[in-house]
Every structure is written in structure tokens, then in C-alpha cells.
Amino acid sequence: MxxxxxxxxxxxxxxxxxxxxxxxxxxxxxxxxxxxxxxxxxxxxxxxxxxxxxxxxxxxxxxxxxxxxxxxxxxxxxxxxxxxxxxxxxxxxxxxxDPRDLEGVLLRSSAYFKVLAEFASPAKVKAFEDKKGCSVLDYVRDTAVFFGRIRAVNDLNEGISLKKFKPQIFMLNGSWEYDFDAAVNFAVTKGVCVSVEELLSKMHALPDVFVWNYVRGHDAVDILTGGLVSELGGGGKVDGGRIESVLRSGIDEAEFGExxxxxxxxxxxxxxxx
CATH class of the missing domain: 3.40.30 (Glutaredoxin)
Incomplete structure (x- = not known):
């Protein structure tokens, strides 16, 4: 079993x-x-x-x-x-x-930097952050928030199953970018809302709270994995399981104690x- x-x-x-x-x-x-x-x-x-x-x-x-x-x-x-x-x-x-799940706690800790040290190229990380004007973690967080807001609307609507609603299927070929319009259309097709306009309106109307409340940890790990595979990687093998393993072992006990x-x-x- x-x-x-x-x-x-x-x-x-x-x-x-x-x-x-x-x-x-x-x-x-x-x-x-x-x-x-x-x-x-x-x-x-x-x-x-x-x-x-x-x-x-x-x-x-x-x-x-x-x-x-x-x-x-x-x-x-x-x-x-x-x-x-x-x-x-x-x-x-x-x-x-703490918000919103264990993976979110770990990503906000020093364990995140140990993931970059293990799997990322420092030069590629710097180039990406210079291009985007934000840190890799902020990019991961903000991307995950978009998907998380769709999930929140779905939950408020006494939701349908979104097991196949994963950021990786909306990642554009050849770059670490996401087709957010396709994600919205997918959610509407599945029945989260009756129209794109209704879904976007409900996403916009969600409460303004600590932003990590909307970040589903597995989505964030999925997004970070996409970045390491497509643009940031240092050449070694990387997948979600390996990242989560480093996150679990990488948090300092003093941080966890807080x-x-x-x-x-x-x-x-x-x-x-x-």
C-alpha cells in the first residue's frame, strides 16, 4: 500500500x-x-x-x-x-x-542558498538577477503566487481537482518564462470559474496578506527546478526531489527554532x- x-x-x-x-x-x-x-x-x-x-x-x-x-x-x-x-x-x-507549508519555510531559510550552491552556476544566477532586476528567490515566489492565487480562488469555489495544474506545463520552451494566459485558460477549462474575466477578477480581489501565504511550496520547488534546468544550472543533475532533499537538510536549527x-x-x- x-x-x-x-x-x-x-x-x-x-x-x-x-x-x-x-x-x-x-x-x-x-x-x-x-x-x-x-x-x-x-x-x-x-x-x-x-x-x-x-x-x-x-x-x-x-x-x-x-x-x-x-x-x-x-x-x-x-x-x-x-x-x-x-x-x-x-x-x-x-x-x-508557518505560511504556507514546510517547503515555503525551507525556501525562506538559508537552505535556499545551499540549493544554489549545490546546483546553480553563480555567474548564471548573477546574469539572471541583473536581467530581471530581482533575486532568483523573488522570481520563484512571484511566479508561484500567480499559480497560488488561482488555487486560492478554486478552493474558495469549493474547488475541482487541480492535480495536473503544475507550473512546469506552462513553462515556455527555451527560457525560464511562463505562459500565464495559458494557465488561466487551463483553469477555466477545468471549471475553476466560468470565464477568464471572472477568474482574473477573483484573483485580484483576494486579500492582501503576507505574500508567501499564496505560495504552494511544491509549485515553488517546481519553478526553481525549471530555472536550474533551463538557465541557472551548474551542469549537474537536478530535479525536484534533489532540491527538496537539500532544503530539508539545509535549514539551520537556529532558524527552525524561530x-x-x-x-x-x-x-x-x-x-x-x-
Missing amino acids: SEWDKSVGVIVAEIKMMDAGSKCLYWLLEGPSDIKFFSSRKKECVELIVSGGKRNVIGSIQAFAGEPIYERLLGIVDADIDWLLTDHPRPDNIITT TKLFRSINDWHAVKQI
């Missing part, structure tokens, strides 16, 4: 089986990349459970409500755009990342006196 194919029932059974032998604390995480990040950052008394998405994390914890083990469960999920949605109740022992996520985890453990 794939880690993304788990059901709440499977997760509940898994935790009960583990708990029969050892009364641990359990962190329920969304996916395999979260396991990789937190495996070296958890306390010894904690077992990590990959749940296959946010809904399963929340549903599994809710399934234990009223049982003694409930107090030993912590769910860690991406913030996504839950702040924009009016109806997203969750148990008290669910905490969220995040809301770290403080929320510590606060939960303090209540448990661990």
Missing part, C-alpha cells in the same frame, strides 16, 4: 498496534517528506506516523476522541490557505506550519511535561 493510499481506519489500527507495546507520543504527519524532515528533529519518546494527507491526519486524531491515547497524539499539517476559508474546524492538538511551527511543537510538549 502506498503511503498516500492510507485510510483513517488503517492509520488508527496502525497506532493501536504500536501503542499495545509502547506508550509513546505520536506525531501524525502528512507525507513521506515530512517524515524525512522530522525524523532528526523529534524527541526520543515520539513515533512518527505518515498519514497520506491533511484530511487523514485530522480524521485519525478525531477518531481517537474520548480515548486516553488522544492526549498523546499531535497532528502537524501544512497551513495551506486555511486562513482564507471560513469552515475548517480541527482538534486542538493539530498544529500548522518558526511558529517549532514553538507550537515545544508548547505542546511542555504541556505534556516532556
